Amino acid sequence: MQLQALQELVHKTRDARRKQTLPKFPANERDTLIKKYHPDSRENAYRPIKFGPNAGELTVRELAALLEGDSPVPADLDLTPNYSVDVLVVGGGGAGSAAALHAHAHGAKVLLATKLRLGDSNTVMAQGGIQIAITDEDSPVQHFLDTLKGGHMKNDHRLLKTMVEEGPSIAKWLLDLGVLFDRDPDGNLHVKKGGGSSKPRLLTCSDYTGLEIMRVLKDEVLNKKIQLLEFSAAVELLSDGEGTCTGAVLQDLDNKRFVVVVAKAVILATGGIGRLHIQGFPTSNHYGATGDALPMAYRIGAKLLQIDTFQYHPTGAVYPEQLIGALVTEGIRSEGGHLVNAKGERFVNELDTRDVVSSSIIRECEEGRGVRTVTGRIGVWLDTPLLDLEHGPGTLEKHFPAMVRQFKRYGLDITKDPVLIYPTLHYQNGGVQIDVNGESGVRHLFVAGEASGGLHGRNRLMGNSLLDLMVFGKRAGTTAAERAKAMKHGKLTLEHLARFRAEARKHSGALAVRSPMLFPDYVRKE
Incomplete structure (x- = not known):
């Protein structure tokens, strides 16, 4: 027919x-x-990770290859810093911009590095709204329970409690910045009901909520004159050799030159993984959504969480x-x-x-x-x-x-x-394991937004991603900035990478690809 x-x-x-x-x-x-x-239930799509913090755990084959892949950074790279900052934020979407703004507000010298342009992200593609319990009929407790049920009871309760309780203050912050949320004829904020929610709590800007939020965040980053490096992709983290993150190596996409940044704290906010096209699925994600934070954090020793589930x-x-x-x-x-x-x-x-x-x-x-x-x-x-x-x-x-x-x-x-x-x-449910301030298990390495894991459990409710970005972008930026006030820069080494490569060589098929992949390969194979 x-x-x-x-x-x-x-x-x-x-x-x-x-x-x-x-x-x-x-x-x-x-x-x-x-x-x-559900695609998550297709056993042949998964395999165990061969080594590292999550050795033996299952993830999709596409991600496993990247976690076991090799860094593009040579072992003998000159680590003389090109930039010296308090806080390095990697990623120019909603979480990265929020982190940079809050770190700047707390007095930190911030460098925001982004693979594409500021704002090129999944944030601008978020249409449905942001979930925040603001009505008399609703409450953060009900928001907590709805999200817990939607996540199949696998959510990190500490992260979830933090997100729902700080939602109303995030709404005020966004309104103060100038986000134009939809309103009822009486002037009150208009709320809608989303899938899996027991109460209407979606704040919307027509069907381009993420774009409107990103418009305001981008303007604020530029107005605050936060130092910005566009078309500069993070490809490796740096450590002091004793388990502390001390900076990162970027790659200038125009000339392929490596750029070394020493930082008292690093915040990874690189977004999701859709452009890996897991199991051959099409994706709603933007062109740069290749899960860059995961292999970098994994090589330096960060534990990943719930990386066997995708939305x-x-x-x-x-x-x-x-x-x-x-x-x-x-x-x-x-x-x-x-x-x-x-x-x-x-x-x-x-x-x-x-x-x-x-x-x-x-x-x-x-x-x-x-x-x-x-x-x-x-x-x-x-x-x-x-x-x-x-x-x-x-x-x-x-x-x-x-x-x-x-x-x-x-x-x-x-x-x-x-x-x-x-x-x-559409969404990477898991990611780098973090605490309520966005810090990973590696000292001074923070992760915010879709690159982190634990908050959403095994299924994310609509509208919670935008709130996630704002709450944990704020917390990561604020904590990193406050900590930087009492710190000096650490030494820069690639010792963690040397250990990773040595371990990888013990496993057949490891180091077979370069990671992070940065961009999808859509070149037709002849």
């Missing part, structure tokens, strides 16, 4: 579907569904081809959009947790109820026109202007026709 005919089925079944109420899966059915269909956002675009993997915001489902299979049927409560919804979509496709494109891709429908019927004409244009324009570029009007979607690799 042609796509157009299948679209018509969505229109024909709309009235009947509007009368339905689908319950969420009970706990035992949820677990069975996830174990059978596949339920609604990534399948058609047109130019948008494959691009995020179709969860806000559509929050406003009432239905997921519909090739038979015109709903099959899951659209506001269940992301792992449940993604697993349900994969099940429909694997059991023959998916919609196939002429190029062989498969997905299910997201009934976007339903929003204008439910909430009045113009709702999509008003609440999701960026997405409407994005699809119109390719001749698709999502106010009139549904969108074809399939899960897309």
Whole structure:
């Protein structure tokens, strides 16, 4: 059946579907569904890590190769510093910018180094909103419980308690900086309900919340005249030889020259891992999301946490081809959009947790109820026109202007026709293990944002990533700056790298690739 005919089925079944109420899966059915269909459950996608702090633990093959990979830095590199600072922040997205701003506010001399340009990050692609408990009907306790349930009870309670309790102060900080959150007609902040949440607590800026937050953070970094190095990728950390991080080696992407930075504290905020295209999945992540923090932190001795679990956002675009993997915001489902299979049927409560919804979509496709494109891709429908019927004409244009324009570029009007979607690799649930101040197990090495692990458990609730960035970016920046006041710079060595290489040579296949990889390799193999 042609796509157009299948679209018509969505229109024909709309009235009947509007009368339905689908319950969420009970706990035992949820677990069975996830174990059978979620990509995290595919055993052949994983292997044990051969050596290092996480030796013997399972992770996806793509990441294992990078953790065991070799640094591009030669053993005899001249470590005479090119820059000497109190705090080096690596990464120019939301977490890195927040860390740099708070470190600067506490008197530190800060250098912010970013692989691409300031703001080029997954933060700008976050559409759905930021979860913060601010209403009288809600509370940080309820936010805590929702997140704990969504993370399958595997969240680090200390990190989670810190995040939800500091949410309201983060909202005030962002408002004071100038973030233009949506408001109700009475002027109060507008809140929406997200998947897996028991109360409405999403603060939004239409469907470009992350972009709006990053706009303000970027302006603030530039206004404060924080020293900035763009197109300068971190490729190795430096240590004093006794377990303390003392700086990093950057690589100038223009001339490939190594740049040595001595710092009293280093904050890694390099973001996620989507461009590894784990298990061949498309991704919603930006071009530079190659998990750079993980191999660097691993080589210096930092423990990683929950690196066997990744989030596949339920609604990534399948058609047109130019948008494959691009995020179709969860806000559509929050406003009432239905997921519909090739038979015109709903099959899951659209506001269940992301792992449940993604697993349900994969099940429909694997059991023959998916919609196939002429190029062989498969997905299910997201009934976007339903929003204008439910909430009045113009709702999509008003609440999701960026997405409407994005699809119109390719001749698709999502106010009139549904969108074809399939899960897309979206988020790295685990990462470097940290404490409540963002410090890893390596002294003076901090990690903030998606590169860290433990907060979200085995599944992240929508809207918690932006709050994570702000809370732990702030804490890492503040702690690093305060600590730097009572410190001197340590010596610079690559002794940890020498030990890593010596251990790697004992294991077949180690050091086979260079890491961090920095950019995906999309060159066609002839």
